[in-house]
Amino acid sequence: MTSFFLLLLFFLVGMCDVQGASDFRICAFNLQHFGESKSKKSDVMYTITRIISRCDVCLLQEVRDSKEKALPQLISQLNRYDKQHQYASVASERLGRSASYQEQYVFVYRTDTVTVTGQYQYPDDRPGDVDAFSREPFVVRFRAPKTAIKEFVLIPQHTTPTNTTKELDALYDVLQDVKRMWRTENVMLLGDFNADCGYLAKKNRKNVRLITEKNLVWLIPEKTDTTVRSSTSCTYDRIVVNGETFARAVVPSSAGPFNFQMEYRLTEEQALEVSDHYPVQVLLKNKAFSEKISKFLFLFVLGHLAFQMLTT
Numbered sequence: 001m002t003s004f005f006l007l008l009l010f011f012l013v014g015m016c017d018v019q020g021a022s023d024f025r026i027c028a029f030n031l032q033h034f035g036e037s038k039s040k041k042s043d044v045m046y047t048i049t050r051i052i053s054r055c056d057v058c059l060l061q062e063v064r065d066s067k068e069k070a071l072p073q074l075i076s077q078l079n080r081y082d083k084q085h086q087y088a089s090v091a092s093e094r095l096g097r098s099a100s101y102q103e104q105y106v107f108v109y110r111t112d113t114v115t116v117t118g119q120y121q122y123p124d125d126r127p128g129d130v131d132a133f134s135r136e137p138f139v140v141r142f143r144a145p146k147t148a149i150k151e152f153v154l155i156p157q158h159t160t161p162t163n164t165t166k167e168l169d170a171l172y173d174v175l176q177d178v179k180r181m182w183r184t185e186n187v188m189l190l191g192d193f194n195a196d197c198g199y200l201a202k203k204n205r206k207n208v209r210l211i212t213e214k215n216l217v218w219l220i221p222e223k224t225d226t227t228v229r230s231s232t233s234c235t236y237d238r239i240v241v242n243g244e245t246f247a248r249a250v251v252p253s254s255a256g257p258f259n260f261q262m263e264y265r266l267t268e269e270q271a272l273e274v275s276d277h278y279p280v281q282v283l284l285k286n287k288a289f290s291e292k293i294s295k296f297l298f299l300f301v302l303g304h305l306a307f308q309m310l311t312t
């Protein structure tokens with residue numbers, strides 16, 4: 001009888017492991033001028049905290065925290081709000097062509113599911129290259145052992161609306177450099193690309209290698225609205241993955257905007273106090289199912305052996 005329960009126990013432990021873990025969420029959120037004044041509005045900070053705590057990794061854009069207080073406040077608020085996880089951040093320098101307008105890229109991530117294994121600030125001027133970006137990508141490599149892909153690189157970009165076509169095309173060069181530097185195909189590009197409506201004319205799309213090259217999958221469906229204002233409907237915010245391995249590691253149809261206004265029952269005015277953009281998100285699959293099955297079988301066999309030992 002004891003051994004029967006032992007067998008049952010092993011079986012249940014194995015099943016839990018197969019079904020237990022939840023999918024891994026990557027987000028990108030243009031916080032529209034996140035700095036001192038937003039950090040002083042407690043309802044706004046609460047909403048931002050709830051949004052970010054849904055993500056294993058969240059790229060923040062338009063962080064304009066010159067006093068360097070708003071971001072630390074956000075991280076400590078996250079850690080108080082969500083006791084299940086620990087949050088940390090890694091931030092770029094202030095980036096921008098003019099001294100008076102600068103932004104930082106910030107990745108907020110859960111330290112219990114993700115580790116930062118590399119970072120690289122794309123240079124302003126490379127030899128033989130014009131200064132392509134207002135805000136050069138701050139490229140970060142992450143290890144996430146529980147995902148099917150295990151390690152991946154994120155290339156963030158918040159384009160300048162008036163230079164969208166050129167900057168998106170230049171991102172293709174960044175992708176090639178990053179692939180060479182870290183010898184990996186597992187790269188995702190994400191952020192407020194301004195890749196729609198008046199900023200990216202249909203006739204220009206054929207000149208953007210990030211769009212025309214095969215091998216790249218644009219995950220946010222065209223015509224989905226990533227803007228909060230009911231008067232606008234544009235797919236500005238995007239998530240793009242490079243290569244088949246990464247594309248296969250993505251949960252099908254999981255990419256899209258997170259409509260926090262509807263989700264948290266805010267008025268348009270309340271939502272606009274948070275940002276004029278929705279975050280966009282995508283889920284990564286868990287560690288290969290087959291790996292779990294073999295672990296389960298191992299436990300099962302172990303259980304069976306224990307059963308035999310106890311009955312002889």
Ligand SMILES: *[C@@H]1O[C@H](CO)[C@@H](O)[C@H](O)[C@H]1NC(C)=O
Pocket residue numbers: 097130131132133134160162163
């Ligand atoms: C657009 O790109 C050009 C050339 O790289 C640059 O000189 C110009 O300042 C950019 N415009 C903005 C608004 O950043």
